[in-house]
Amino acid sequence: MPHIALNNDLPGIIGLMVHRPDTGGPLGDLANALLRAPSSLEPGERELIAAYVSRLNGTEFCASSHGAFAASQLAGGRELVRDVLADPGTAPISGRLRALLGVAEEVRIAARPVSGRAIAAARAEGADDTDLHDTILIAAAFCMYNRYVSGLATELPKDDEYYEHATRRIVTDGYRAGIVQGD
Template structure:
């Protein structure tokens, strides 16, 4: 049961954003820019980074949601997402993404500079400044989103099809306006 009374039946961050659209709208806008705006990383790769950080933070709703969003946009689909969440070192991703996942893990671990070694490894695999910037900001933002969801003890969806439905909506329409949506 959530720690606060919500005025809707939505799970996870969806319920929090619908409950407080004044804070939900800027959080949705930030997610849209981070995960969908032009970048040297594809939207699927950015969703995978968000899912991975959420997995490391033990935030099941965010990990499952962003895992579904990544799976809908990446070759390899759900199998690839599951492999990355289980062990990015052995998952079938390219070296650049593997190195960026290591950068994201460092950001998630502590509020300090990412190690020179992790940055050098990502650059050696072809990561540019935009990919590094976006990876760090996605990881930092998802630490906040995860703490928001977990801190208020939000509920998981009862319907197993929730994540697939949400993935279709996010891939088609993005995040903007999701704080006011109830579907």
């Protein structure tokens, strides 16, 4: 049961965004900019970074939803996402993405500069300044989103069909303002 009374029965961050559209709108816009706008990283890769950080933070709603969004946009689908969330070191992903997940993990651990070792490893695998910027911002933002969702003890969806419906909506329309209205 959430720590605050919500004016809807929607799960996770969606319930919070619908409850407070004044803050939900900007949070949705930020997610859209980070995960859907043009970038050197593919949308599926960015969703995977968000899912990975969320899994490390123990935020099941965000790990499951962004994992589903990533799976629908990456070759390898659910199996690949499962493998990455279990151990990116052995998952069948590019060295670049593996190194960027290492950068994201460092961001998640503490608010301090990412190690030169992690940056050098990412650059050695072909990551450029935009890749590093976007990875670090996604990881930092998802630490905030995860704390928001977990801190208020939001509920999980009643079944996995929620994630399938949300995946179709996000992949088609992105994190649009209509999400804040609960549609």
